[in-house]
Amino acid sequence: MTQAPLLVTRGLTKRFGGLLAVADLDLDVHTGEILGVIGPNGAGKSTTFNMIAGALAPTAGGIEFAGKSTVGLPTHAMAGYGIVRTFQHNKPFHSMSVRENIMLGMHTRMNLSLLQVLLRSRAALQAERDAVRTADGLIDFVGLSAARDSEVGNLSFGQGRLLEIARALAAQPRLMLFDEPAAGLTPAECDRVAGIIRAIAARGIAVLLIEHDMRFLMALAQRVVVLNCGRKIAQGTPQQVQVDAQVVSAYLGNLGVGAHA
């Protein structure tokens, strides 16, 4: 990792009244890398995630993306910078088709004025055609081809998660944030999502993953950061983290991994 990290947080802290949700957290995420963040409930995973996604302002500390601070930017500005998130509970747009949902993901890349839209300029028509083509490509990439023309309401939960990923990819992010992408999925669907996330990283996109499912995360992440009570208690490869004594006592508990330590 000689390259400078794409995302850097230093001393990231969030306080809710008397509660210290995240304390003094340093994270680095590199291009093309999958970084996993784990921790028991209340460890500060979601708070960290929301601060990086721009949905929550840090109490202290800095977040730098590609060398620029993102602290204080409005939430909707993040996608334009190249930071896009998925939601743990799928949030599709119900009144739109699968394809239109994905086309909405290209919002920040549609550089057309309303006048061009109203006059149906050549550029406007071309942009719409390109958007349809890109959306169809992403539908194929995540494996939703069979549901291309479905109403969003008819998708299964697992298909909804795939749509969520395709929509985020449509923004052409440089950093993708996954909020528990395996939650609620069947084992087969988990494997599929894992394959897609690997392919995303292989495209040179930095991936930050927050996950509850240990097996899913350990098989996927190249590096893992473990949080407990808002603090980083360990980091390293999945193998290193799994034998870390602090991690074992804080999180893994009775999973049997402790026997190896």
Added chain:
Amino acid sequence: MKALAGYLLAALVLSALAFVLGSYQTDVYRKLLLWITLALGYNFLFGIAGQVAFSHFAFYGIGAYAILILLFQVGLPLPLAILVGIAVCVVLSLLVAIPATRLEGFYLALATLAFAQLFVVVLNEGRSITGGTGGLANYRLPDVLGVRITGPWYTVVIVLLMLGTLALLWRLDKSWFGRACRAVRDDAQAAQAMGVNVARTKIIAYAITSALAGVAGMVYAFVDNTVSPVTFGLENVFQLLFMVIVGGSGRHAGAIVGAVLLYLLPVFLSPLIGHHHALVFGLVMVAVVLFQPKGLIGIWDYWVARWRAA
């Protein structure tokens, strides 16, 4: 090209109709076209952008009064009066929208309701400018390039207004802006995460639809050739809401169906059963909401789907 041909055909047919109608029928026809125009705009605001706003009919009134005041009191020529009138609607809509869209659903409804009520108060208290409770009368449309537009030709103007409004809203709906509006309504948090500026999208949708209502009001001003505060009462915006819901919220065709049905219902029923037409209206409303929540257009969708499946 296909779309253009469709609009041309519709313009021809709807205009031709204007030349065969009697005077009472012409009045009904013109008002119907205006209701359709308003319902189309309100459908975009309420059905597509999801804003529960009650100011739509007030902007219709603002357009009507603005054009008359600008023409006959300020003394502007017609093209300039139209442009300034649109500007007035846009500025007023921004004054309402910028603070109001920061509020969520219920509070937007309250703020726009207050605005609509305030508008009627201003009309009543406007003395010589608005003509007070009596309103404005004794005027006529200035000649356009030396031509006086009256009778069926003015009905053609209304046809073009309606089709122009439809084309404009249709194009907006089928663009990135329409998708952003629907996304904001469906899930503002997800829309924001995908880079949609939620407040800005709401404000633009509100300003565009309000300006369109204002333009319709300008055209209306020369239909009855008199405007008064009672014409712009609060009940009208609820009528628009019912039209959109009965026809099928979020669908242009739904707005048209709803406007035609709810406007013509009393026209046809009151000679037969008098004021009891309100009862029929209520029953239709309840039946649609209970059995066809997607509106009457949902029935059409059902048969199209069955026909395709067969």
